[in-house]
Amino acid sequence: MRCVQGCTGPIIKQIPMYCAINPEFGHEHEYTFADKPQKKRVLIIGGGSDGMEAAVVAVRRGHDVTLWDKNQKLGGELLAAISLPGKGEFATFAACLTTRWIS
Helix, strand or coil, X not given: XXXXXXXXXXXXXXXXXXXXXXXXXXXXXXXCCCCCCCCCEEEEECCEHHHHHHXXXXXXXXXXXXXXXXXXXXXXXXXXXXXXXXXXXXXXXXXXXXXXXXX
């Protein structure tokens, strides 16, 4: 995605790396969906990348999820980032999250 917010700066500072768009980065084996907690109704307010990712994870965990956003289109700040030079890949990421949530 070339946002380079968490993957290159930390190398220079010699601190742990992270990914601004992939919360599982570096923790791939810690997050499993094998255990299913008691099913709950979950309301997530905000249809940006974090809200959509939270919704996807909650659904994968077996919850009934409602996602609310003040805008007609999901994506939040990703939609603004798309217009920046060299950041067109954010459109693909926004579409991917939207597809994962709506599917």
